[in-house]
Structures are given as structure tokens and as C-alpha cells.
Amino acid sequence: QKEVEQNSGPLSVPEGAIASLNCTYSDRGSQSFFWYRQYSGKSPELIMSIYSNGDKEDGRFTAQLNKASQYVSLLIRDSQPSDSATYLCAVPNAGNMLTFGGGTRLMVKP
Amino acid sequence: GAVVSQHPSRVICKSGTSVKIECRSLDFQATTMFWYRQFPKQSLMLMATSNEGSKATYEQGVEKDKFLINHASLTLSTLTVTSAHPEDSSFYICSLDRGPYNEQFFGPGTRLTVL
Numbered sequence: 001q002k003e004v005e006q007n008s009g010p011l012s013v014p015e016g017a018i019a020s021l022n023c024t025y026s027d028r029g030s031q032s033f034f035w036y037r038q039y040s041g042k043s044p045e046l047i048m049s050i051y052s053n054g055d056k057e058d059g060r061f062t063a064q065l066n067k068a069s070q071y072v073s074l075l076i077r078d079s080q081p082s083d084s085a086t087y088l089c090a091v092p093n094a095g096n097m098l099t100f101g102g103g104t105r106l107m108v109k110p
Numbered sequence: 111g112a113v114v115s116q117h118p119s120r121v122i123c124k125s126g127t128s129v130k131i132e133c134r135s136l137d138f139q140a141t142t143m144f145w146y147r148q149f150p151k152q153s154l155m156l157m158a159t160s161n162e163g164s165k166a167t168y169e170q171g172v173e174k175d176k177f178l179i180n181h182a183s184l185t186l187s188t189l190t191v192t193s194a195h196p197e198d199s200s201f202y203i204c205s206l207d208r209g210p211y212n213e214q215f216f217g218p219g220t221r222l223t224v225l
Binding site: 032049088 | 111142144153154156159167201203207211212213214215216217218219221
């Protein structure tokens, strides 16, 4: 059974700061990693995908993958109050299903 | 990403009635769709995998006779909650996977309240 672990938070950062969200996974064979953002009362939205070791940047978001350490992170630069949400780390498994972490709740304070 | 719609977005019904939720893929032919349920302040729970033209695969603990899934076309999957009870009140979300790395794209969800 694959496992994906995240700190539940809440992670509180001031507006303009860098928010760092972390995720560890158990299956060394995992190849794809996804970050979803879920606002309260809404469905998850895919914001980042990463497949190779290293960094992947998209606007204010940077995903970092370290397969040797089985660690994937999401950095949000210049955090805004609108970034306040729960961030879900997900890893595909057999049958194309996703294993989700429990999510980290981010609070960006003005 | 893929565009996925759900209907209705919100439904309130009396205990004992059946409720049908539709999930449509608007720009992609999806052979597989997924149905999730999320209770307040809890994680997403996969209920079943919906396969076009064949029977759905249900997760352990999900009653297939209570949660009927029909995936009759490549763009439509339906979830029917039969004889709904208050404990079935939840946020039901469908998704489909697309692309070479199996990214999943979610519909907007259906909030079911059973009185």
C-alpha cells in the first residue's frame, strides 16, 4: 500500500513570504507527483505536476522533487491571502488511481 | 487541463429518495472516471472507478448496490445514491485522468444533503 504523508498544518505565513509545503512518499518506484489546491467547499484543482528530480517552476509556484529522499515539496513565493487553501500531494498507483496525502492547510495572513 | 462538469452542484432531498449525479467530460473522451466522497474537514475518499462500457470497480467498504455507477459513454458517468439517508450527506466529486502521467482533473463537485 503506497503512502503519502503531509503535515496537516495549519501552516501560517505572512503575506509576501515564501510558503513551503512538504510531502513524503513510500514507493520508490513512483514516477509522477502532483500538487492540488483545494479551497474550502470546492473540489481539488491541479496546480503542479513533476516527474524528474530537481525543480519545476510555474509562476509563483515551484515544485521540487528528490527521488532519493522520496520527498516532494511545493514552494509558493510572494504568498497572497488568496493562496490560503489546503494543498494535497498525490501520487498515481496501479489502475491510474491517485493516493493522496492528508493535505496541508495553508493560511496566508495579510 | 481537462474540463469536467457535474450536475447538480447542490441537492437537498428527503431520506429514502434516490439522487442521480452526472459527471461529464466536455473536451475529452474518458474511458475511466473516478468518484470520490469528502466529508467536512476530512480527506478525499475514492469510492469507485467508473469504466466505460463495463462494471465499475468499488473500493472496499463502498456498497455497490447503494451507489450505482453507470458509465454509458466516453463523456458521461453517473452516480446514483439509492435510498439516501442523512449519513450519505457529503460532497461527491468526480474526476478523470488525462495525459501520459495520469494527472486527474476534478469536476466542481455535488453537495448532497439528505434530510
